[in-house]
Amino acid sequence: MSHPGRSTSRWLPWHAGIVFGFLYLPIVTLIVYSFNGSGVGGFPPRNLTLDWYRMLFADEAIWTSVLNSLVVAIAAMAISLAFGIPAALALDRANFPGKTLFRRLVLLPLILPGIITGLSLLMLFREADLKLSLLTIVLGHGTALISVATTEVFAGLQKLDRAQEEASLDLGANYWQTFWRVTVPNLRLPIIGAALLILTLSMDEIAVSFFLIGRDNTLPLEIWGRLRRGITPEINAISSIIFVFSLVAIMLWYRLRVSAEGKAEIATELVEAA
């Protein structure tokens, strides 16, 4: 590969360094100050301590909200996959009136600001007289994240060899058996990848949940409530833990994705989703 312009590109690594600094500075600060004995700000950090983590582990309201978030994320994942996988299959192999509208509608929550989806669902639940609770958040997340399941699985389907499914049908398996024994195993990696992404996104989601929350808080909304009352490094501590979990989930997702289809394709698909 030739290198266009060594002279003009000398500033590029510097620029990249600055952008990475900008992207990571807040995250690093957050983690450092979670060990800071004297509050969330103040330079230099002093009196390093684990007290905030101790306080956090004794904080029942936080752990209740973590549990709520986990329940919501798992239920939302089930809904997104249950409808997102067939939706991807339908987009790949069925023709029906309104297909283009359907595709756009499914993907819309990815690009629309969360407030619009959140409010629209709020009005639906009000008209249906459904009381706001964790259930309404599950319905909201489950619906909005169908987009993620559909995109990931649709990408996997493009690489799937239909001959296997055909052979299965020819050999006398019915569609149901073929789906579970041939289609799904072949889509294993995209499905696991989608599940991971959906879990992470749902655990972090706040804009849609903001409008659909009942009495029980999810973790982001619990943190939000505290932010409005004044801040302590305990919030840094929980944020650092969230960061570590997101990091693990994303790295796992990335490995899956690389083994499924190689690096270059990944960027494209995230984008073509929109």
Added chain:
Amino acid sequence: MFSRAYRAAITVPPLVWVAMFLLVPYALLFCYSFWSVSSTQTIVHTWSLDNYRELFRVNVYLQTLLRSMWIAARVMIFALLLGYPLAYYLSFHAGARKDLFYQLVIIPLWVSYLVRAYAWKTILGSDGVLNTLLQYVHLTKHPLEFLLYSPFAVVLTLTHIYTPFAFLPIYASLEHIPRNLVEASHDLGASPFQTFWRVIFPLSIPGVLAGATFAFVLSLGDFLAPLLLGGPSGIMISNIVVSLFGAAYNWPLGAAISLIMLLLVLGLIFLSERLEKKWSFR
């Protein structure tokens, strides 16, 4: 090869679910925007254009919408200025470190929005990390007040959040450029700058458009960063909607504003897709 029953089985359930939980809610948003609230705080299901008249009669709505668009435009420009050279560097010059750098960009993309907005709050506050650092090295004597609770804080935080969104489509479009085109340009005697400007940049325009749309649209509708970091001067249009759905209790008026926002967003996405098609080389 797929039977009618199979196709029905994969099509009908998602179609019904999406109609019920996406199409109907968006349609309800439309309906609500023509309804009103009675003095006893119940929704009156009679149709009128009153909400829209109200929006054009009271200046604050239009002003706030324009301010939000200005904030979103700045976020978009900064995200492109940070994202494009980075994507170009990764795609053409990063060599063996390309993969590592790519992962470093997508990690913040999936790290909790709230965590990152909160981090900026702890940095920018008057007792925050930045102000105390500046005083510690004796650059300033008093905390700089404009850092937090200002449009500046909102633009900075949203740029931080949406730069990876702008980066991704640009990077994808750069990766798709056939490398022999670039080599051909060199072989034919073009300078590096000419190669960039006449070959690489035009081919990356679809990615730039997609990235710009992401950054603009998502920041336009944001309400959490302004609530957390914006202060009174950083209020955006979605904050008005939030208050109309909360304490002010005027859902129909809030719905009208949301609908205008929705139409604006859909219009921009449509426009950007048209332009992308025009500029795409395949």
